[in-house]
Amino acid sequence: xxxxxxxxxxxxxxxxxxxxxxxxxxxxxxxxxxxxxxxxxxxxxxxxxxxxxxxxxxxxxxxxxxxxxxxxxxxxxxxxxxxxxxxxxxxxxxxxxxxxxxxxxxxxxxxxxxxxxxxxxxxxxxxxxxxxxxxxxxxxxxxxxxxxxxxxxxxxxxxxxxxxxxxxxxxxxxxxxxxxxxxxxxxxxxxx
Numbered sequence: 001x002x003x004x005x006x007x008x009x010x011x012x013x014x015x016x017x018x019x020x021x022x023x024x025x026x027x028x029x030x031x032x033x034x035x036x037x038x039x040x041x042x043x044x045x046x047x048x049x050x051x052x053x054x055x056x057x058x059x060x061x062x063x064x065x066x067x068x069x070x071x072x073x074x075x076x077x078x079x080x081x082x083x084x085x086x087x088x089x090x091x092x093x094x095x096x097x098x099x100x101x102x103x104x105x106x107x108x109x110x111x112x113x114x115x116x117x118x119x120x121x122x123x124x125x126x127x128x129x130x131x132x133x134x135x136x137x138x139x140x141x142x143x144x145x146x147x148x149x150x151x152x153x154x155x156x157x158x159x160x161x162x163x164x165x166x167x168x169x170x171x172x173x174x175x176x177x178x179x180x181x182x183x184x185x186x187x188x189x190x191x192x
Contacts, residue, residue: 004146005029010107010153014160014188018092019099023083027102031110032076035057061117070130072107076100106115109149113142 009024026033038044044060058067065071088095111118114132125191135142 001089002029002032004109004149005032006148006153007149008109009155010157012102012147014153014156016092016095016098017160020091022092023099024102027079027099030079030103031063031066031072031106034075035063038063038066042158061114063117064119064124065122067107067110067114067117068124069107070120070124071122072104078105079103085090100144100165112145 005028006025009021009028012024014083035044040044044066046059048059061067068086077100080096080103082096083091083099092098108119111131112133113134113135114161115134116130116132118131119123119128120126120131123132135145
């Protein structure tokens with residue numbers, strides 16, 4: 001759900017224009033960014049569920065640290081505290097809370113689409129049942145949900161940008177940029 005996460009960034013940017021889009025985009029993808037070095041170290045894996053399938057929905061993901069519920073809560077709190085203590089004067093008093101929430105939104109959206117492969121505790125400590133509602137099993141429903149997030153992000157961000165920018169050309173360029181980013185990531189998601 002790469003594009004859906006980016007859609008969240010567009011939605012939040014429309015609501016909180018003082019927070020840089022780059023920070024929102026990184027926040028929406030932070031658990032996946034943490035996954036990369038853990039995967040390279042062999043601690044987490046991603047492999048095809050069945051030969052011949054493509055796209056995220058076809059993958060078996062073992063992300064027991066970067067995508068655990070408690071790990072994501074800790075990551076969200078860490079980001080929230082860092083932003084609160086170092087950037088609140090620049091981005092707003094509640095920017096830490098907003099960015100921490102955006103980080104955690106990643107886990108909530110993944111809960112919706114992932115097969116039951118999301119652990120509660122890092123490393124699946126305690127061997128609790130894995131979580132995931134498996135929307136990826138239904139590619140059409142998954143595309144509708146992700147498309148709705150992308151559309152909402154594009155529409156709200158564009159509306160806010162056009163409304164607030166003194167120069168329409170700059171507003172259109174910002175809006176075109178975010179639209180290309182969101183739509184492009186949605187198409188890449190669908191192509192797998």
